[in-house]
Amino acid sequence: MGIFSKLFGKKDNKPEIEERTVLNMKVGDIVTYDLEDYEVTGKIEYRDSGYKWTAYQLLKGRDSIWLSAEMDDELEVGIYQKIQLPVTEPFPKTLEYDGTTYYLNEDGQAQVTGFGRSEPLSGRQVHYGDYIDDEEEKFLSVENWGSEIEVSAGYPIKEYEIKIIAGSY
Numbered sequence: 815m816g817i818f819s820k821l822f823g824k825k826d827n828k829p830e831i832e833e834r835t836v837l838n839m840k841v842g843d844i845v846t847y848d849l850e851d852y853e854v855t856g857k858i859e860y861r862d863s864g865y866k867w868t869a870y871q872l873l874k875g876r877d878s879i880w881l882s883a884e885m886d887d888e889l890e891v892g893i894y895q896k897i898q899l900p901v902t903e904p905f906p907k908t909l910e911y912d913g914t915t916y917y918l919n920e921d922g923q924a925q926v927t928g929f930g931r932s933e934p935l936s937g938r939q940v941h942y943g944d945y946i947d948d949e950e951e952k953f954l955s956v957e958n959w960g961s962e963i964e965v966s967a968g969y970p971i972k973e974y975e976i977k978i979i980a981g982s983y
Contacts, residue, residue, distance in 0.1 A: 832980070833980075834978040834979075834980050835973075835978070836881065836883035836889070836891050836973055836976070836978070837868065837883055837885065837889075839854055839857070839870055839978055840854065840857070840929075840980075840981070840982055841854050841855065841856065841857055841929050841930030841931075841981075841982075842854060842930075842981030842982045843978055843979060843980055843981045843982070844978070844979040844981055845870075845872055845881065845976055845977070845978055845979075846976065846977040846978075846979075847872070847881075847893070847971075847975060847976045847977075848975075850874055851874065852872035852873060852874045852879070853872070853873050853874075853981070854870050854871070854872060854930070854981070855871050855872070855873045855878075855930050855931045856870070856871030856928065856929065856930040856931035856932035856933075857869070857870050857871070857928070857929040857930055857932060858871075858926055858927070858928050858929075858932045858935060859926065859927045859928075859929075860924040860925070860926055860940070860942070861924055861925045861926075861927075862922045862923065862924040862925075862942075863922075866884070867882065867883065867884035868882070868883050868884070869881070869882045869883075869894075870882075870883070871930070871931060871932060878895075878896075879893055879894065879895050880893070880894040880895070880896075880966060880968075881893060881894075881976070882894060882955075882968065889973060890970065891970065891971050891972065891973055891976075892953060892968045892969060892970050892971060893968055893969060893971055894953070894955055894966040894967065894968035895966060895967060895968070896964060896965070896966050897911065897965055897966060897967045898965075899911055899954075899965040901956050901963050901965055902963070903941070903958060903963075905918060905921055905941075905943040905956055906918070908945075909945055909954055909956075911954060911967060912967070914947050914952055915947065915948070916945035916946060916947055916952070916953075916954045917945060917946060917947075917948075918943055918944075918945055919944045919945060919946045920943070920944045921941070921942060921943040921944070922941075922942060923939055923940070923941055923942075924939065924940050924942055925937075925938075925939055926938050926939070926940055935959075938959065938960075940957050940958065940959055941957070941958040942955070942956065942957050942958075943955075943956040943957075944956075950970075951969060951970070952967070952968070952969055953967070953968040953969065953970075954966070954967055954968070955968060
C-alpha cells in the first residue's frame with residue numbers, strides 16, 4: 815500500500831457483526847436445527863414484571879416453528895409448533911393433548927414487542943399460560959391475543975443443538 819492510499823484511501827467502517835446466541839438473534843439470521851436450515855422471520859419479546867423471554871419464528875419453505883429462549887436460573891430453550899386445541903378463558907388447571915396431561919405451571923400478562931413478521935404485535939398485551947407434563951419433557955404454550963387463543967406444543971432442547979449464522983449486523 816502506497817503513501818497516497820494510506821492518506822487518501824477509503825476507510826473501512828463496517829460495523830462488527832455481533833456473535834449470535836439464542837438470546838440475541840435477529841430477523842434475517844439463519845438457524846440450523848435438526849439438520850434443517852431456517853430463516854428467522856419474526857421475533858417477539860415478552861415482558862412481565864421485569865422478566866423477559868423471547869420467541870423467534872423460524873421459517874423453512876412454508877413450514878414454521880418457534881424457538882423460545884429465556885434466562886431464568888439457567889438458559890432454557892425450546893422448540894414449539896402451533897397446534898389445534900380448543901382453550902377458553904379462564905385457562906384450565908390441566909389440558910389434555912395427544913395422550914398427555916399438562917399442568918398449568920405459570921400464567922400472567924405480558925407486554926410484547928415484535929420484529930419482522932411479528933412487528934404488528936408491538937405494544938399489545940397477551941395473557942399467557944405455560945403448561946408442563948409430569949416428566950417436564952413436553953410443554954404447551956397458550957396465548958390469548960384478545961381476538962384468538964393460540965396454542966403451541968413444545969419440548970426443551972440444548973443450546974448446542976442449534977447453529978446460528980448472522981444474516982445482518
